[in-house]
Amino acid sequence: MSRSEELNQQMDINGIEKEKVLMVGAGGIGCELLKTLVLTGFQHIHLIDMDTIEVSNLNRQFLFRKSHVGQSKAKVAREAVLKFRPGVEIVAHHANVKNQEFDIDFFKQFSVVLNGLDNLEARRHVNRMCLAAGVPLVESGTTGYLGQVTVHIKGQTECYECQPKPAPKSYPVCTITSTPSKLIHCIVWAKELALAKLFGDKGQVSDLDVRPTSNEDGAVSNDPDEAQFFEVRSGENSKAYAERVFDRIFGQNIVTALQNEDTWKARRRPDPLFLEKVLTEDDVVTTNGVCSSEGTISASASLGLKNPQETWSVKDNARVFLESVQLFLDKRSKDVGKLVFDKDDQLAVEFVTAAANLRAHSFGIPMQSLFEAKGMAGNIIHAIATTNAIIAGLIVLEALKILSNKTKECRMTYCVEHPSGKMLLMPVEMAEPNPRCYVCSETPLVLELNTATATMREVLEKVVKRKLGVTDPVIMQGSNLLHESGEDIEEDMVAYYTALLDKKFVDYPTPITTGVVLTVEDYHQDFRCSLHVKHRETFDEEKEPEGMVITGDLASLNNTDASAQPSTAAPSKIQNGHAEEEEDDDVVMVEPVPKAATAGTKRKLEEEDTQPTEKRLRVTESVPIEV
Structure with a gap:
């Protein structure tokens, strides 16, 4: 007999049928959770999600099909489940959970709230609403093969905000602009500097530059002539502009950086890349834009590079760079001047991949495929559908315990990696409320x-x-x-x-x-x-x-x-700020496993060399929460 069947026997099935449940999030975990809830016997479910379905969701969010792309996740999930459980009452809200309509009285009508969210801000909001309404909350998250389910009950367990959340990783701007040693440095350079300089709001990159500095103090220069260089000149076509920019940022800027001999005494000297040495006339082929299989403008599709998991050659990266620049100017001119990187923007991802790979090649860093570069640029740990299903099952088990008045049996369960490489579930007893939590304990x-x-x-x-x-x-x-x-x-x-x-x-x-x-x-x-x-x-x-x-x-x-003087002691410093105001899976990290649960787990953290007074560019290198 399974644990869910045992709990169902202990709890009157009519009790489950009468309980009203609120689900927040209809993504990877949400799809699995909704299915598991209705098959367990729950009859009254409200579902809130503000997102629409994207092509990239289809490999793991099994309630959705290609014909659903662009439609509301909450509404489509409801319709899909009703096809195999037509008698269930499911109310779908295509809305932001922070909207005024979802007030404390709204939360009070539910027996339990189940979270499948993908951003810190919304998680904190739901935590506070549950505290105010006195409703138990079951939290969850996954990243690749790892994940967790945590239970939060007012007055009995710590709330979601009792412990600080991981802060986004930061890199020195000097490393990004002058001395990259990892591909992630090149990705950040291409995304935050090169893309912004060419197609973004130039007023927003005033303290950063795509040109490596040759100054001894490591300061980043903002020469007005440099800004003017990236403007399209009178009578200049997109092809000539793309070639001129290529030689500047991959060629002349590297030559300038090499003039500072002290920088390269203990480092590998980068190799400048000039177009005439990378491509021949026969290599430069412009096809004026071909749509990808998803119907979006794509440089790689234009050039016949169809396999996103294949690492492009230096020539192919150069061709993709030139083609993507031309396509932005010729086919997406309305976006020029206001473009912001989006991991679901095919052309932007191709530009960033090509630019990052070319820079990486100059600095002797291994290049990566479009698939891998997209994951790094979008801070994506690619989702595992099986992990989502396991976490969804654990959420329902904890909900059944709560509704059976067996809260003492509730556990916080972590899906962790054993040193042998095998995965295992690690249950941990629920922690008591943190007396220094400013949310649930109202500590000043x-x-x-x-x-x-x-x-x-x-x-x-x-x-x-x-x-x-x-x-x-x-x-x-x-x-x-x-x-x-x-x-x-x-x-x-x-x-x-x-x-x-x-x-x-x-x-x-x-x-x-x-x-x-x-x-x-x-x-x-x-x-x-x-x-x-x-x-x-x-x-x-x-x-x-x-x-x-x-x-x-x-x-x-x-x-x-x-x-x-700068403070040297801050026992409960608030560290859960985030890098961007985004409503997707870009900034929130999987919860750290308590020490009691980490015996036998391993995770390697790479330390970054820093200089004491460097500016730092904040970016999450990995482990966002998938939902």
Whole structure:
């Protein structure tokens, strides 16, 4: 007898049929979960997902077919399941779970909430809604063969935010622009610098450059002539432009970098690539754009390179680079000047792959296939359908325990790798609530900043929204309302809040400095926390680039000497900020396995050499959560 059958016998089947369940997410885990729920006997299910179906979903999200591409995931999943379980009540919401319609009263109608989300921001929001509504939450995530299911019950277990989440990995800008040693460095260069310089908003890359520096101090130059170089000249066709850019970024810029002899004393010298040495006239073939099998404009399809898992030669990478530049200018001119990298943009992925491979070849780094480069550029660990199915089954098992009032039997289960290379499930007893959690334990936080230069706008963006995950913030200083979000705010108050946004904290009517307590609330989330302000003159540019630090160390408020020095002790530093505002699987990482569960597991982490004062470009190198 299976564990689910045993639990079903222990629980009145009519009880399961009457229970109302909320599912959030209809992706890889969500498809498996919805199927498992209805086959287990659940009859009343609400499903929320804001995404539409993409071709790349079809290899693992089995409820979808090619004819469904572009349609709502939630609605199509509902229709697919009703075909083999027509009597089940499934309500599909094609919407963002953070919408006002999904308020606390909405959450209260459910017996349990099951998460299959793919981003940190939404996870935190659902966690807070479940805490406010007093509804148990079962969390989940997978990455390749690894995954986890965790249970969060108010007052009994730690909430989703009791422990800090992994922060995105960062690389020194100098490494990216001048001395790459891994393909990921070249991928970031191609995605964040080259693509942005040619086709993006040039105003957004003012502190970065595609040209390696030859300055001894390692600073990145922003020569106005360099910016003008990447403009299309009068009378210049797309082919001539692509060839001119190729010789500049893969040839002349490398020659310039080689002039700094000190840089290459202990490193392999890169080889400049000039078009005349890479391609002959017969090699340069432009076919004016052929659509891929998915109907999108594709440089590789134009050139007959049909296998995405085959590593292109240097010649083929050069041809793809030239072709992709021409296609952007000739076929997608409306995107030029505002293009942002998207892992589902075929032409952008081809450009990044070709540019990264050419740069890698110059620096003696092995090149990779389009398939592998796309995974690195999009921070994708390719999904394993079997892992999704295992995790979905574990979610239902934990839900059955909760609904059977057997919460003491609930476990947090991790799918981990044994040193032998075999996979295994590792159950761990649920942890108690963290008494220092600012969400479920409402522990006050300390906000260290320079009150002489800090503004409310900076605090809102860098701390309140990004690090604390507040969606609609209300900020008060005592009984004084300093900021409020919403659509029904009176005009005179809007003007008042706007006037305060860029005012220095020390210049407020009641100055905000050390000892002042700011209260942050979100009425929609029923969330409230206190920020104890502490003035600090200086910050470590590398470790604290935002110029603000938030901790749970109230004792530090009594240390008056520390106000002018970078903090060296932050016992509960909030580390779960994210790199981009994206609603997909780009930034959130699989939860770290507790130490009690890691005996016998192995994961190699590569350390990155850093310089003490380098700017750093943040990027998640791997392990996003697949859903």
